[in-house]
Amino acid sequence: MAIDLQWLRRVTERRKKETSEEGIRLHPPAMVKEVLDFLRVWELKKGVLVDMTVGTGGHTLAILQANPKVKVVGIDRDAASLEVSAKRLSDYADRVTLIHGDMRDTQRLLRQVGIGQVDGCLIDPGLSLWQMDSKRGFSFLDDTPLDMRMDRTSHVTAQTLLQTMSTDELECLFLQSGECRYDARRIAQAIVKERNRSGGIPTAKALAELVMQVKGVRGGRIHPATKVFLALRMAVNEEIDALRFGIVEGSKVLKKGGRLVVLTYQSLEDKTVKETFAALAQPPEKGDDRPMLRILTKDPIRPSYQERKQNPRARSCKLRAAERVK
Ligand SMILES: C[S@@+](CC[C@H](N)C(=O)[O-])C[C@H]1O[C@@H](n2cnc3c(N)ncnc32)[C@H](O)[C@@H]1O
Numbered sequence: 237m238a239i240d241l242q243w244l245r246r247v248t249e250r251r252k253k254e255t256s257e258e259g260i261r262l263h264p265p266a267m268v269k270e271v272l273d274f275l276r277v278w279e280l281k282k283g284v285l286v287d288m289t290v291g292t293g294g295h296t297l298a299i300l301q302a303n304p305k306v307k308v309v310g311i312d313r314d315a316a317s318l319e320v321s322a323k324r325l326s327d328y329a330d331r332v333t334l335i336h337g338d339m340r341d342t343q344r345l346l347r348q349v350g351i352g353q354v355d356g357c358l359i360d361p362g363l364s365l366w367q368m369d370s371k372r373g374f375s376f377l378d379d380t381p382l383d384m385r386m387d388r389t390s391h392v393t394a395q396t397l398l399q400t401m402s403t404d405e406l407e408c409l410f411l412q413s414g415e416c417r418y419d420a421r422r423i424a425q426a427i428v429k430e431r432n433r434s435g436g437i438p439t440a441k442a443l444a445e446l447v448m449q450v451k452g453v454r455g456g457r458i459h460p461a462t463k464v465f466l467a468l469r470m471a472v473n474e475e476i477d478a479l480r481f482g483i484v485e486g487s488k489v490l491k492k493g494g495r496l497v498v499l500t501y502q503s504l505e506d507k508t509v510k511e512t513f514a515a516l517a518q519p520p521e522k523g524d525d526r527p528m529l530r531i532l533t534k535d536p537i538r539p540s541y542q543e544r545k546q547n548p549r550a551r552s553c554k555l556r557a558a559e560r561v562k
Pocket residue numbers: 263264265266288289290291292293294295296311312313314317337338339340360361362363364367386473478479482
């Protein structure tokens with residue numbers, strides 16, 4: 237069975253609009269004004285901000301352009317993305333330091349470049365558009381193996397998971413991180429059946445086609461394989477764990493009064509931010525009874541109507557922010 241043609245037409249049209257003159261798709265940064273406002277970029281006399289998921293540099297570029305006195309340290313676990321952002325930010329090379337690493341190691345990575353406490357941190361997790369096109373099996377259209385590693389020096393690929401997990405484990409993975417409640421069991425069974433029949437699922441495209449063939453699979457407006465791909469990607473890159481520990485690390489490197497801003501794009505990520513902020517805003521059980529953070533956004537901030545219209549990818553974005561209080 238072929239890929240859904242209507243879906244393919246929609247995707248192809250959107251891709252055309254998003255492609256730059258150099259033939260690549262740069263990630264359109266979400267909620268830029270709100271991010272800069274919460275980080276108080278315009279007010280900083282001088283200072284250092286950390287973009288803990290710099291990607292192809294959209295938010296960092298906006299920060300550097302907004303205030304010539306601010307420096308940015310950009311961290312990303314994807315070395316290839318850093319090459320793109322280094323080129324894009326080359327006009328500001330004297331104010332940017334790019335580091336290949338995981339946001340879970342922010343404190344150590346900053347120490348390596350001689351930085352202790354900073355004025356603000358931004359986390360914009362997940363996958364960039366540029367990565368989606370990087371032929372690592374993130375896209376349903378990829379006729380390439382299911383790799384899905386953001387950091388190509390790490391060991392586990394999506395292929396490894398599909399080859400080694402049992403039906404129950406795959407079902408659990410899809411239920412927990414992909415939120416495909418109705419179809420998880422049937423999709424897991426189809427994967428294991430195909431693996432036993434042919435030895436494995438060779439490409440991302442083959443997986444998308446297999447999911448489409450599962451009887452009764454539900455997709456609605458999105459492609460039915462979306463949540464399966466999301467679940468695999470999140471598992472391969474330990475995204476929820478990274479987000480939780482990234483928030484803790486970001487909070488630790490903030491000066492008193494420094495701000496942490498986190499963007500999310502799906503409910504599990506937002507739940508993680510809400511719970512981690514709440515834990516850090518509680519007074520510790522022993523010793524000093526002041527909490528580490530004060531939450532600035534009781535409810536998450538959403539993109540404006542205008543932004544949602546201009547950049548449909550930002551539609552699901554939620555912003556939460558907190559301030560270091562001790
Ligand atoms: C949505 S993109 C960021 C886009 C960026 N804000 C921009 O405006 O271009 C997410 C980025 O986070 C990176 N990333 C995901 N998990 C990470 C982690 N644990 N540590 C560091 N970077 C991570 C990805 O490699 C990707 O480049």
